[in-house]
Amino acid sequence: MKNTLGYTFPVDFRDVHYIAALYSANAEAVxxxxxxxxxxxxxxxxxxxxxxxxxxxxxxxxLGAYNEVIVAIPVIPEHEKSGYANxxxxxxxxxxxxxxxxxxxxxxxxxxxxxAGRDLWGYPKTVLAINHQFAENNVESSIMDEDGKESMxxxxxxxxxxxxxxxxxxxxxxxxxxxxxKTKVDVKANMKWNPFADIxxxxxxxxxxxxxxxxALDICNQKPLLTISSTKFTAKFNEGQxxx
Numbered sequence: 231m232k233n234t235l236g237y238t239f240p241v242d243f244r245d246v247h248y249i250a251a252l253y254s255a256n257a258e259a260v261x262x263x264x265x266x267x268x269x270x271x272x273x274x275x276x277x278x279x280x281x282x283x284x285x286x287x288x289x290x291x292x293l294g295a296y297n298e299v300i301v302a303i304p305v306i307p308e309h310e311k312s313g314y315a316n317x318x319x320x321x322x323x324x325x326x327x328x329x330x331x332x333x334x335x336x337x338x339x340x341x342x343x344x345x346a347g348r349d350l351w352g353y354p355k356t357v358l359a360i361n362h363q364f365a366e367n368n369v370e371s372s373i374m375d376e377d378g379k380e381s382m383x384x385x386x387x388x389x390x391x392x393x394x395x396x397x398x399x400x401x402x403x404x405x406x407x408x409x410x411x412k413t414k415v416d417v418k419a420n421m422k423w424n425p426f427a428d429i430x431x432x433x434x435x436x437x438x439x440x441x442x443x444x445x446a447l448d449i450c451n452q453k454p455l456l457t458i459s460s461t462k463f464t465a466k467f468n469e470g471q472x473x474x
Contacts, residue, residue: 235349237292240416240466245290247364248419248463249389251429251454252304255281259446260303263334268410269403272306272316272329275455280304281447282331283431283454285371285385287362288343296340297360299373299385301443302331305403320398324414330401335440337373351413351470352406358382364461369429373440382438387429389459392422398458404470411470419460427457 252273260271260279271279284300306316306328319329337358338344347353359374371385400415431450433441444450 235346237346237350239469241292241346241350243288243291243293243463243465243467245288246460246463246465247287247289247362248460249285249364249369249429249457250459251283251427251457252280253283253431253447253449253452253454254278255303256446256448259443259448263303263443264305264332267305267332267403267405268308269303269305269332270308270312271303272312272319273304274312274314274316280455281449283385283429283449285362285364285369285429287364293343293346294340296338296343297362298336298338298343299360299371299383300331300333301335301440302333302402304329305332306330321396324399324401324416327399327401330403330412332403334443337440351402351467352404352411353402375435375438380435382433382435382441383444384432384434385429386432388427389424389457390426390428392424392459395421395423395458397421400465403473406470410473412473413470414468416466416468417463418465419463421458421460421463424457424459427459428453429457 273280282302286298339360344355347355359378361372363370367389372381373383397419402413435441
């Protein structure tokens with residue numbers, strides 16, 4: 231089925247290098263970001279909510295080739311119960327899953343990707359220069375300023391050894407024209423858990439909204455709680471389902 235932009239659902243991402251890391255975050259900052267959404271932090275560890283970082287290189291997709299950075303809060307609807315059992319939702323079937331990602335920032339270096347992300351799912355995509363250097367176990371990524379001359383945020387570190395794990399499907403919550411959408415993402419990947427990964431976030435420009443939020447969330451210069459990666463990641467983004 232084609233949408234108004236001429237894309238056919240599901241939108242296909244065929245060759246992707248994917249790194250995702252979870253960080254312990256400031257509870258008040260997370261609550262502030264979720265005010266009015268009907269959502270709350272979905273993953274809690276030692277009394278603190280978790281925030282997700284994605285460093286993603288799309289080599290071949292229906293939206294072309296581009297780089298992306300995601301800063302998101304794993305969330306559940308406000309009326310759902312909070313607890314350690316929510317961690318099991320990472321592998322729950324999509325048809326019953328409540329845990330999803332609420333994206334705060336999602337810069338990309340492609341106008342095509344920005345337009346599609348906004349118009350199809352309501353993702354808050356913006357265009358900025360992004361540099362990803364994924365060599366062996368090293369991670370060197372950066373978000374550049376609007377002129378593409380100076381780095382605003384750096385993501386540097388090592389992945390360490392990778393232990394194979396089953397593919398993990400994804401789900402997002404977003405707002406499109408004021409209506410909440412729940413989007414299911416079917417994933418197939420050579421996914422690995424990197425238990426010794428150490429990817430640090432370093433903000434160089436605290437005036438940009440991304441930098442300000444990363445500082446407020448208190449996730450800079452700390453080691454991730456959990457890191458997963460895949461050099462051969464494929465995903466099918468389905469049409470978002472409206473939630474009343």
